[in-house]
Amino acid sequence: DVKVTQSSRYLVKRTGEKVFLECVQDMDHENMFWYRQDPGLGLRLIYFSYDVKMKEKGDIPEGYSVSREKKERFSLILESASTNQTSMYLCASSSEGRARNSPLHFGNGTRLTVT
Amino acid sequence: GIQVEQSPPDLILQEGANSTLRCNFSDSVNNLQWFHQNPWGQLINLFYIPSGTKQNGRLSATTVATERYSLLYISSSQTTDSGVYFCAVETLGGGTSYGKLTFGQGTILTVHP
Numbered sequence: 001d002v003k004v005t006q007s008s009r010y011l012v013k014r015t016g017e018k019v020f021l022e023c024v025q026d027m028d029h030e031n032m033f034w035y036r037q038d039p040g041l042g043l044r045l046i047y048f049s050y051d052v053k054m055k056e057k058g059d060i061p062e063g064y065s066v067s068r069e070k071k072e073r074f075s076l077i078l079e080s081a082s083t084n085q086t087s088m089y090l091c092a093s094s095s096e097g098r099a100r101n102s103p104l105h106f107g108n109g110t111r112l113t114v115t
Numbered sequence: 116g117i118q119v120e121q122s123p124p125d126l127i128l129q130e131g132a133n134s135t136l137r138c139n140f141s142d143s144v145n146n147l148q149w150f151h152q153n154p155w156g157q158l159i160n161l162f163y164i165p166s167g168t169k170q171n172g173r174l175s176a177t178t179v180a181t182e183r184y185s186l187l188y189i190s191s192s193q194t195t196d197s198g199v200y201f202c203a204v205e206t207l208g209g210g211t212s213y214g215k216l217t218f219g220q221g222t223i224l225t226v227h228p
Contacts, residue, residue: 031214043201043218058215059116088156094214102214104148104203106158 002027004107006091012113019078021110023091030095032074033104034058034066037088049074081114088112117142117206119219127225128192136187136222138202146205146214147178149187152221153198161187161200192226199223 007022025032033048035058045058047066055066063085067075074093078085089110094102118141128134138147149161162169162176164185169176173192178185189196203216 103160103163109156
Protein backbone atom coordinates (compact mmCIF):
# COMPACT_ATOMS: atom_id res chain seq x y z
CA ASP A 1 0.00 0.00 0.00
CA VAL A 2 1.06 3.55 -0.70
CA LYS A 3 2.05 5.45 2.39
CA VAL A 4 2.12 9.23 2.53
CA THR A 5 3.37 10.49 5.88
CA GLN A 6 3.00 14.01 7.19
CA SER A 7 5.34 14.87 10.00
CA SER A 8 2.82 16.48 12.36
CA ARG A 9 -0.86 15.87 13.01
CA TYR A 10 -1.36 19.09 14.94
CA LEU A 11 0.76 22.23 14.95
CA VAL A 12 0.37 25.57 16.72
CA LYS A 13 2.49 28.50 15.58
CA ARG A 14 2.62 32.22 16.22
CA THR A 15 2.00 34.94 13.65
CA GLY A 16 5.19 35.79 11.76
CA GLU A 17 6.92 32.48 12.39
CA LYS A 18 8.42 30.50 9.53
CA VAL A 19 6.66 27.14 9.38
CA PHE A 20 7.76 23.94 7.69
CA LEU A 21 5.31 21.14 6.90
CA GLU A 22 6.99 17.94 5.82
CA CYS A 23 5.62 15.12 3.67
CA VAL A 24 7.24 11.83 2.70
CA GLN A 25 5.93 9.13 0.36
CA ASP A 26 7.33 5.64 0.06
CA MET A 27 6.19 4.59 -3.42
CA ASP A 28 8.68 6.40 -5.66
CA HIS A 29 5.91 8.66 -6.97
CA GLU A 30 6.85 11.44 -9.37
CA ASN A 31 4.01 13.80 -8.48
CA MET A 32 3.46 15.38 -5.09
CA PHE A 33 0.87 17.94 -4.05
CA TRP A 34 -0.04 20.25 -1.20
CA TYR A 35 -3.72 21.09 -0.63
CA ARG A 36 -5.42 23.03 2.11
CA GLN A 37 -8.95 22.27 3.27
CA ASP A 38 -11.24 24.85 4.81
CA PRO A 39 -14.93 24.64 5.73
CA GLY A 40 -17.07 25.92 2.91
CA LEU A 41 -14.13 26.18 0.52
CA GLY A 42 -13.27 22.52 0.03
CA LEU A 43 -9.81 21.39 -1.01
CA ARG A 44 -7.65 23.89 -2.85
CA LEU A 45 -4.30 23.21 -4.46
CA ILE A 46 -1.39 25.29 -3.15
CA TYR A 47 1.60 23.86 -5.04
CA PHE A 48 2.61 20.68 -6.78
CA SER A 49 5.79 19.07 -8.00
CA TYR A 50 6.26 16.62 -10.86
CA ASP A 51 9.93 15.89 -10.33
CA VAL A 52 12.81 16.62 -8.02
CA LYS A 53 13.50 20.37 -7.84
CA MET A 54 10.49 21.04 -10.09
CA LYS A 55 7.47 22.88 -8.79
CA GLU A 56 4.41 24.63 -10.10
CA LYS A 57 1.91 26.97 -8.49
CA GLY A 58 -1.54 25.74 -7.81
CA ASP A 59 -4.63 27.86 -7.27
CA ILE A 60 -3.60 29.60 -4.03
CA PRO A 61 0.21 29.83 -3.81
CA GLU A 62 0.41 33.25 -2.17
CA GLY A 63 2.20 33.17 1.17
CA TYR A 64 3.63 29.70 0.56
CA SER A 65 6.70 28.16 -1.00
CA VAL A 66 7.78 24.55 -1.48
CA SER A 67 10.92 22.49 -1.66
CA ARG A 68 11.57 19.14 -3.29
CA GLU A 69 15.22 18.18 -2.93
CA LYS A 70 14.55 14.44 -2.91
CA LYS A 71 11.93 12.47 -4.80
CA GLU A 72 10.25 11.11 -1.69
CA ARG A 73 10.00 14.40 0.22
CA PHE A 74 7.93 17.51 -0.46
CA SER A 75 7.99 20.38 2.00
CA LEU A 76 5.54 23.25 2.32
CA ILE A 77 6.91 26.46 3.78
CA LEU A 78 4.94 29.31 5.25
CA GLU A 79 7.42 32.17 5.04
CA SER A 80 5.67 34.31 7.65
CA ALA A 81 2.65 32.58 9.14
CA SER A 82 -0.58 34.54 9.36
CA THR A 83 -3.88 33.76 11.04
CA ASN A 84 -5.59 33.25 7.67
CA GLN A 85 -3.29 30.31 7.10
CA THR A 86 -4.94 28.40 9.93
CA SER A 87 -6.21 25.34 8.10
CA MET A 88 -5.94 21.60 7.48
CA TYR A 89 -3.01 20.90 5.15
CA LEU A 90 -3.06 17.72 3.10
CA CYS A 91 -0.15 16.25 1.19
CA ALA A 92 -0.75 13.82 -1.67
CA SER A 93 1.21 11.87 -4.24
CA SER A 94 0.64 10.03 -7.50
CA SER A 95 2.78 8.16 -9.97
CA GLU A 96 3.57 8.30 -13.66
CA GLY A 97 4.76 11.83 -14.10
CA ARG A 98 3.07 13.27 -17.15
CA ALA A 99 0.66 10.37 -17.65
CA ARG A 100 -2.13 12.02 -15.62
CA ASN A 101 -3.94 8.78 -14.98
CA SER A 102 -2.82 7.67 -11.58
CA PRO A 103 -4.86 7.56 -8.36
CA LEU A 104 -4.05 10.26 -5.84
CA HIS A 105 -3.03 9.13 -2.34
CA PHE A 106 -3.28 11.45 0.66
CA GLY A 107 -1.49 11.72 3.97
CA ASN A 108 -3.38 12.06 7.26
CA GLY A 109 -3.21 15.85 7.22
CA THR A 110 -1.69 18.50 9.47
CA ARG A 111 -4.05 20.79 11.33
CA LEU A 112 -2.19 24.07 11.66
CA THR A 113 -3.33 26.82 13.99
CA VAL A 114 -1.68 30.24 13.75
CA THR A 115 -2.28 32.47 16.78
CA GLY B 116 -11.53 26.88 -14.59
CA ILE B 117 -13.59 23.75 -14.48
CA GLN B 118 -16.62 23.67 -12.17
CA VAL B 119 -17.41 20.55 -10.16
CA GLU B 120 -20.81 20.29 -8.50
CA GLN B 121 -21.80 17.49 -6.17
CA SER B 122 -25.27 16.57 -5.02
CA PRO B 123 -26.84 16.22 -2.62
CA PRO B 124 -24.79 18.31 -0.20
CA ASP B 125 -26.04 16.26 2.75
CA LEU B 126 -27.52 12.80 3.00
CA ILE B 127 -28.80 10.93 6.03
CA LEU B 128 -29.48 7.20 5.82
CA GLN B 129 -30.45 4.30 7.99
CA GLU B 130 -28.01 1.41 8.00
CA GLY B 131 -28.78 -0.95 5.16
CA ALA B 132 -30.14 1.67 2.78
CA ASN B 133 -28.75 2.34 -0.69
CA SER B 134 -27.72 5.73 -2.02
CA THR B 135 -26.52 7.51 -5.14
CA LEU B 136 -24.18 10.48 -5.12
CA ARG B 137 -23.78 12.64 -8.18
CA CYS B 138 -20.91 14.70 -9.60
CA ASN B 139 -21.42 17.10 -12.51
CA PHE B 140 -18.52 18.81 -14.21
CA SER B 141 -18.43 21.67 -16.66
CA ASP B 142 -15.73 20.55 -19.11
CA SER B 143 -14.30 17.43 -20.67
CA VAL B 144 -12.08 15.50 -18.29
CA ASN B 145 -9.35 12.93 -18.63
CA ASN B 146 -9.15 12.11 -14.95
CA LEU B 147 -11.96 11.65 -12.42
CA GLN B 148 -11.57 10.23 -8.93
CA TRP B 149 -13.85 9.62 -5.98
CA PHE B 150 -12.62 9.96 -2.41
CA HIS B 151 -14.02 9.26 1.04
CA GLN B 152 -12.94 11.45 3.95
CA ASN B 153 -13.61 9.69 7.25
CA PRO B 154 -14.54 11.52 10.46
CA TRP B 155 -10.84 11.66 11.41
CA GLY B 156 -9.98 13.57 8.26
CA GLN B 157 -8.24 10.82 6.31
CA LEU B 158 -8.93 10.94 2.56
CA ILE B 159 -9.11 7.54 0.91
CA ASN B 160 -9.13 7.05 -2.83
CA LEU B 161 -12.18 4.99 -3.82
CA PHE B 162 -12.09 5.00 -7.60
CA TYR B 163 -10.08 6.31 -10.51
CA ILE B 164 -12.83 6.43 -13.15
CA PRO B 165 -12.60 8.90 -16.05
CA SER B 166 -15.14 6.79 -17.95
CA GLY B 167 -17.06 3.56 -17.65
CA THR B 168 -18.11 1.59 -14.59
CA LYS B 169 -16.17 0.05 -11.73
CA GLN B 170 -17.18 -1.88 -8.66
CA ASN B 171 -15.44 -2.48 -5.36
CA GLY B 172 -17.50 -4.43 -2.87
CA ARG B 173 -20.58 -2.45 -1.88
CA LEU B 174 -19.40 0.59 -3.81
CA SER B 175 -19.59 1.17 -7.51
CA ALA B 176 -19.09 4.16 -9.77
CA THR B 177 -20.11 5.14 -13.27
CA THR B 178 -18.82 8.04 -15.31
CA VAL B 179 -20.55 9.19 -18.49
CA ALA B 180 -17.88 11.46 -19.86
CA THR B 181 -19.88 12.61 -22.88
CA GLU B 182 -22.63 13.90 -20.59
CA ARG B 183 -20.20 15.24 -17.99
CA TYR B 184 -21.33 13.44 -14.89
CA SER B 185 -20.34 10.64 -12.57
CA LEU B 186 -22.33 8.64 -10.04
CA LEU B 187 -21.18 6.86 -6.90
CA TYR B 188 -23.44 4.09 -5.62
CA ILE B 189 -23.33 2.84 -2.06
CA SER B 190 -25.34 -0.28 -1.36
CA SER B 191 -26.32 -1.71 2.03
CA SER B 192 -24.78 1.27 3.79
CA GLN B 193 -22.95 0.86 7.10
CA THR B 194 -22.14 3.36 9.84
CA THR B 195 -18.51 3.21 8.74
CA ASP B 196 -19.56 4.71 5.40
CA SER B 197 -20.23 8.01 7.16
CA GLY B 198 -18.03 10.92 6.19
CA VAL B 199 -17.61 13.21 3.22
CA TYR B 200 -17.45 11.95 -0.36
CA PHE B 201 -15.51 14.04 -2.84
CA CYS B 202 -15.41 13.95 -6.59
CA ALA B 203 -12.28 15.43 -8.22
CA VAL B 204 -11.47 15.99 -11.87
CA GLU B 205 -8.74 17.10 -14.22
CA THR B 206 -9.53 18.66 -17.56
CA LEU B 207 -8.33 17.57 -20.96
CA GLY B 208 -5.76 19.64 -22.77
CA GLY B 209 -2.53 21.14 -21.58
CA GLY B 210 0.60 19.05 -21.42
CA THR B 211 1.61 20.04 -17.93
CA SER B 212 -1.33 19.13 -15.74
CA TYR B 213 0.35 16.16 -14.02
CA GLY B 214 -2.78 14.88 -12.33
CA LYS B 215 -3.71 18.19 -10.79
CA LEU B 216 -7.24 17.66 -9.50
CA THR B 217 -10.05 20.14 -8.87
CA PHE B 218 -12.35 19.00 -6.07
CA GLY B 219 -16.07 19.38 -5.66
CA GLN B 220 -17.54 20.60 -2.38
CA GLY B 221 -18.41 17.11 -1.26
CA THR B 222 -21.46 15.20 -0.04
CA ILE B 223 -21.72 14.72 3.71
CA LEU B 224 -23.10 11.25 4.40
CA THR B 225 -24.39 10.20 7.80
CA VAL B 226 -25.44 6.60 8.32
CA HIS B 227 -27.41 5.88 11.49
CA PRO B 228 -27.49 2.42 13.07
